[in-house]
Amino acid sequence: MPAVTRNIGLSLGADICWPLAFEQILADSKLRLKVGRNQVDFACERVGLKPFMLNKGCKYDLVVDRLTHWFTLQREWIKKGVLMDDLYVYNNPWSVQSYEKHSSYCAMTALGMPIPKTAMLPQKDYSEQGDLQYTLEHYARLFDLEPIAEELGYPSFLKPYDGGGWRGVSKIDDAAGLTKAYDESGKDLMHLQSAVDGFEVFVRAVGIGPQVRVMKYDPSQPLHQRYRVDRDFMSKEDEQLVIDTTLTINTFFGWDFNSCEMLSRDGVYYPIDFANPCPDSQVNSIHYHWPWYVLSNLKWAVFNAATNRRMRKTVDFEPYYKIAKKDLPYREKLQAYAKIARTRLSTAEFEEFDDKHLGPLEDAAFAWFRSERCVEAIRLKVANVFPEHEVDEFTGKFHALVLQSVDDLEASSK
Numbered sequence: 167m168p169a170v171t172r173n174i175g176l177s178l179g180a181d182i183c184w185p186l187a188f189e190q191i192l193a194d195s196k197l198r199l200k201v202g203r204n205q206v207d208f209a210c211e212r213v214g215l216k217p218f219m220l221n222k223g224c225k226y227d228l229v230v231d232r233l234t235h236w237f238t239l240q241r242e243w244i245k246k247g248v249l250m251d252d253l254y255v256y257n258n259p260w261s262v263q264s265y266e267k268h269s270s271y272c273a274m275t276a277l278g279m280p281i282p283k284t285a286m287l288p289q290k291d292y293s294e295q296g297d298l299q300y301t302l303e304h305y306a307r308l309f310d311l312e313p314i315a316e317e318l319g320y321p322s323f324l325k326p327y328d329g330g331g332w333r334g335v336s337k338i339d340d341a342a343g344l345t346k347a348y349d350e351s352g353k354d355l356m357h358l359q360s361a362v363d364g365f366e367v368f369v370r371a372v373g374i375g376p377q378v379r380v381m382k383y384d385p386s387q388p389l390h391q392r393y394r395v396d397r398d399f400m401s402k403e404d405e406q407l408v409i410d411t412t413l414t415i416n417t418f419f420g421w422d423f424n425s426c427e428m429l430s431r432d433g434v435y436y437p438i439d440f441a442n443p444c445p446d447s448q449v450n451s452i453h454y455h456w457p458w459y460v461l462s463n464l465k466w467a468v469f470n471a472a473t474n475r476r477m478r479k480t481v482d483f484e485p486y487y488k489i490a491k492k493d494l495p496y497r498e499k500l501q502a503y504a505k506i507a508r509t510r511l512s513t514a515e516f517e518e519f520d521d522k523h524l525g526p527l528e529d530a531a532f533a534w535f536r537s538e539r540c541v542e543a544i545r546l547k548v549a550n551v552f553p554e555h556e557v558d559e560f561t562g563k564f565h566a567l568v569l570q571s572v573d574d575l576e577a578s579s580k
Contacts, residue, residue: 195530256422266328410504
């Protein structure tokens with residue numbers, strides 16, 4: 167039987183704890199799988215930043231990418247790998263570059279999702295460019311912010327059209343607050359969006375391939391308290407709606423790994439922020455949910471690498487738009503979108519592969535999370551963000567939540 171090694175690359179920025187978990191669990195599992203006619207082994211390493219030749223091949227079969235959204239060199243290296251070397255990468259680099267929050271709002275509104283009413287505002291200030299003065303003098307139109315805000319209603323949120331991590335977000339309660347926030351927005355192109363006032367539940371759902379985790383979320387809390395450990399806070403029907411929404415968004419844009427924020431009010435789940443193709447994966451913020459993130463990431467990477475699954479290099483909106491044009495209730499449309507999503511993500515094949523091959527990976531993960539190596543990985547991250555006198559305290563707190571999560575994951579897998 168031919169022996170092959172699938173090489174997995176980790177393209178990283180300031181990630182500290184999850185790459186250690188990913189690397190060590192994969193090594194501990196000693197995975198050697200019979201896939202088709204091949205005996206498949208796995209190797210994993212971190213991708214360096216360096217010059218590259220366009221005509222030289224890529225050594226990786228799959229790359230988990232955490233840099234494309236802001237680091238140009240790595241984005242262009244990944245594009246080259248996809249175009250010339252058949253590299254599988256998540257996420258699609260062209261989609262990450264092109265489809266920011268504005269595009270995502272437009273597209274999902276077209277699919278019938280209940281996106282809060284949103285307006286785009288011209289920049290307050292501009293960078294000097296050759297034709298700027300002429301263009302503004304001849305074509306810029308004076309406008310009044312207040313009628314726009316009144317149409318949307320108060321409260322509302324002013325935020326960059328392509329932002330992330332709550333950068334530049336201001337809650338607007340009145341006209342004076344809007345004027346002040348807009349005057350301070352500088353050169354950012356801004357959205358003004360109706361608030362879902364009086365919402366009952368705030369959820370953040372993360373999709374990694376066909377796997378989705380729905381979490382209760384509270385952005386008003388400090389970072390380490392935003393992801394809640396609450397269980398049974400929504401009905402199974404509503405949870406399925408959130409899952410289907412997340413899968414629809416991710417596959418529409420070609421994102422394997424993305425998060426979706428939704429607010430519930432009066433039985434309606436409003437997607438408010440869902441162009442996040444580099445979700446927070448650090449233990450100091452997601453703590454209880456961290457083992458699920460790491461294990462799901464490993465499973466999806468191994469499945470794609472082992473089966474040599476081809477990456478979709480282009481996005482294809484038309485199947486979704488055909489459904490959107492049908493005279494159907496929204497939830498029926500959403501179920502149809504999600505059916506496309508599950509097909510695109512090879513969900514049945516992934517689930518079969520998981521059941522058949524990935525037990526040793528799961529066992530290695532559960533053992534690792536209970537080990538001192540996990541404690542040390544947590545400590546490294548905590549020491550990076552907490553004062554020295556709090557490192558021991560929060561290392562212990564986060565590991566206790568990790569242990570609780572692993573017990574729950576292990577029980578649910580039996």
